[in-house]
Amino acid sequence: MLILEKKPFRFLELIKKAMDTMAIEAHKKGLSLEYEIDPAIAGSFSGDAFRINQVLINLIGNAVKFTHQGGVALKAMPGDQEGQVHFMVKDTGIGIPPDRLVKIFDPFAQADMSTTRKYGGTGLGTTISKQIVELMGGRIWAESKMGKGSVFHFIIRADQIKADKVETGLPVPDQKTPHFQTWPPSPGTPGRGYRGQCHSGQNTPGTPRPSHHDGL
C-alpha cells in the first residue's frame, strides 16, 4: 500500500538530485542530460518528494536506457490549472511503437520480447510511476515517434507553501539569478554531461540552448 508523505521540499533540489543520480549513466553513453525549471515553481511545496523522485528516476532512467544518441531533457513548469505542476521528460531515443504506447503503463508491459532481451527490466517502472502520479491527483501519458524519441508527461497536484529558511532548512531561492551549472565541470562539449538551468524568465547571454527542445 502506497501512502504519501507531506513534507516541505523544493523542485530545484529534487530535480538536481534526480539529475545527479542519472548523470553518470548518461555521461557514459555520451548523452546530454538537462533540466529546466520554471521560476514560477521555484518556491517551497508540501508533498512527497521521495515519491516524485521515484517517478523522475523511472522516467529519466528509461529515457537514458532507450536513447543511444542525443540526450534527455527534463522540464518542470506549472500546469494549466492552479496548484498543478507539469513535468516533461523528453528523449531522442528509439521511440515506442503506437500499439505498445497505449499499453505502456500496464503492469509488465514492455515494447516486445526483444526489448526485454536487449535491455532487461521488468516493465513495472511506468506502472509504479502511474500509481504514484494518480495518488498525487494527477495523470501521466506519453507521446512517441519511432526512431525519433519519446516524451513522457506527468502532472501532479502540489501545494505551494510559504516557507522560509527556518521551516524548510533550505536557503531561500534567488528568483532573479538564473541557476546554471554544467557537468562535467568544463562546458563547451556538446552532447556530453548535463546542463542544469533554472530560468529567470529570460535567456542569459551565452547560455547554450538545448537543441533537442525543438519538436520531436
Ligand SMILES: Nc1ncnc2c1ncn2[C@@H]1O[C@H](COP(=O)(O)OP(=O)(O)O)[C@@H](O)[C@H]1O
Ligand atoms: N523513453 C522510452 N523510450 C523507449 N521506450 C520506452 C521508454 N520508456 C519506456 N519504454 C518502453 O516501455 C517499457 C516499459 O517501461 P518500464 O515500465 O519502465 O519497464 P522496464 O524499464 O523495466 O522495461 C520498456 O520496456 C520500453 O519498451
Ligand SMILES: [Mg+2]
Ligand atoms: Mg524502466
